[in-house]
Amino acid sequence: MVGMVPADPGVGGTPAAARLDRESAEWLRGLGEVGPQREAALARLHELLVRIARGEVARRAPRLRISGPELDDLACQAAADALLAITGKLGQFRGESRFTTWACKFVIFEVSAKIGRHFWRHPSVPLDAEDWDRLPGHFGFDPAYQAEWRELFAALRRAVDTELTPRQREVFVAIVLNNVPLDTLVLSLASSRNAIYKMLFDARRKLRAALAANGYLRDDSSRRS
Amino acid sequence: MNGWAELDRFLRTDTRDVGCAQAMEMLHVYAELVAAGAPAEQRYPGIAAHLRACGPCGEDFEGLLAALRDDAY
Numbered sequence: 001m002v003g004m005v006p007a008d009p010g011v012g013g014t015p016a017a018a019r020l021d022r023e024s025a026e027w028l029r030g031l032g033e034v035g036p037q038r039e040a041a042l043a044r045l046h047e048l049l050v051r052i053a054r055g056e057v058a059r060r061a062p063r064l065r066i067s068g069p070e071l072d073d074l075a076c077q078a079a080a081d082a083l084l085a086i087t088g089k090l091g092q093f094r095g096e097s098r099f100t101t102w103a104c105k106f107v108i109f110e111v112s113a114k115i116g117r118h119f120w121r122h123p124s125v126p127l128d129a130e131d132w133d134r135l136p137g138h139f140g141f142d143p144a145y146q147a148e149w150r151e152l153f154a155a156l157r158r159a160v161d162t163e164l165t166p167r168q169r170e171v172f173v174a175i176v177l178n179n180v181p182l183d184t185l186v187l188s189l190a191s192s193r194n195a196i197y198k199m200l201f202d203a204r205r206k207l208r209a210a211l212a213a214n215g216y217l218r219d220d221s222s223r224r225s
Numbered sequence: 226m227n228g229w230a231e232l233d234r235f236l237r238t239d240t241r242d243v244g245c246a247q248a249m250e251m252l253h254v255y256a257e258l259v260a261a262g263a264p265a266e267q268r269y270p271g272i273a274a275h276l277r278a279c280g281p282c283g284e285d286f287e288g289l290l291a292a293l294r295d296d297a298y
């Protein structure tokens with residue numbers, strides 16, 4: 001958990017076994033068989049995963065520097081890896097959703113991971129570059145009003161240097177200054193999405209508190225967004 | 226000047242945020258609720274808070290939701 005309150009009801013717990021819908025039960029039965037019936041179920045599932053992966057990379061394509069056959073390869077690899085993940089986790093399916101929704105979640109995750117890996121292999125900027133001049137533009141500050149926000153960013157930079165741990169600073173610089181995808185940083189730092197997000201979460205909280213303490217932002221850190 | 230609001234929004238944290246691991250664990254349940262028009266945010270406020278703040282998890286959620294709403298699915 002990142003925040004300070006208990007998790008949502010049902011999150012992370014062991015809910016009572018849900019009643020399976022007919023289609024989900026058929027999927028589980030087919031994948032639990034041996035021989036041709038299992039092969040047929042696997043082929044159907046793979047076909048579904050490829051279709052979902054292709055749709056997902058197409059949805060994300062306008063924001064990526066990948067296209068054509070390379071993008072389709074990425075989708076096919078994501079589907080193949082998701083199929084492996086799903087067959088290895090069948091016992092973890094609790095029937096809280098349709099089986100296909102649960103299965104499609106894994107192919108979406110695989111697409112994210114593969115895109116992160118692609119950026120890691122082909123970075124557009126060094127992960128540790130520090131171009132502070134880009135930061136105001138990143139948040140949409142108008143250069144014409146630089147006199148009004150110059151001090152704010154000087155204070156923000158000071159807070160980054162003095163309030164954050166070295167690891168939090170590294171994560172902040174990579175993600176916020178350099179626009180490195182979080183999933184790429186996961187690979188670069190041999191970490192997890194949850195751990196990197198937690199570091200950025202704590203960094204955001206510290207930086208906001210520092211800016212509020214110095215009068216640059218409203219001091220209502222306890223307010224929920 | 227929109228920059229102030231955008232910076233404030235980015236730095237603001239929500240104590241209900243459950244983090245990536247729990248959001249990813251329940252993403253299929255949450256997405257089905259949203260696709261069905263059920264009050265997912267009320268039932269899972271911590272996941273909703275997380276999906277608003279975490280770009281990668283938010284992107285995964287949008288992708289899963291798009292798949293659920295796709296006729297081909």
